Amino acid sequence: GQQLNQSPQSMFIQEGEDVSMNCTSSSIFNTWLWYKQEPGEGPVLLIALYKAGELTSNGRLTAQFGITRKDSFLNISASIPSDVGIYFCAGVMTGGFKTIFGAGTRLFVKA
């Protein structure tokens, strides 16, 4: 079945460092979504991408929709302790009604 390969699985970084994570697939997606989940809560939508090559920012977060429509990346600049959480990518299938989620990147930030 369709799946997304999200990497890295986890990251341990120092406050102030930049972070990069990505998702790749063999399938083409119409839309890429990036979510953040904190303990005990549901995922919160951070950024939505709708066009191949699109680069979108939300504060210190920047995400891009890969030109092949099979990948996306998320960058976090100048990380802070409250960036801690699990980041999920999600791809919405072309012409379908299905959203596929990556396994998540667990981010730890040391003050």
Added chain:
Amino acid sequence: KAGVTQTPRYLIKTRGQQVTLSCSPISGHRSVSWYQQTPGQGLQFLFEYFSETQRNKGNFPGRFSGRQFSNSRSEMNVSTLELGDSALYLCASSMSTDEAFFGQGTRLTVV
């Protein structure tokens, strides 16, 4: 605008029992999706409803079922509970098929 509301937040059930979880989507959203989240398996898609019709289904046994009402509220039911059904169950609503907004989830523990 109120977000996605899931009830109850926490639930403890015994093996063999059944359980019903409820999800009220964001006003105006007609699509409701359900996911199971466990530490080792990430977000697993259960099913998606749109205008009271199941539009997509994941690979879960028939013990997992759902429905959607005319006001877009949705319920999912798990019969004959097993220990492995312990998980965070998340509901997400969207206008159509793209940006999905999650509730806080229902934490189900089966003992």
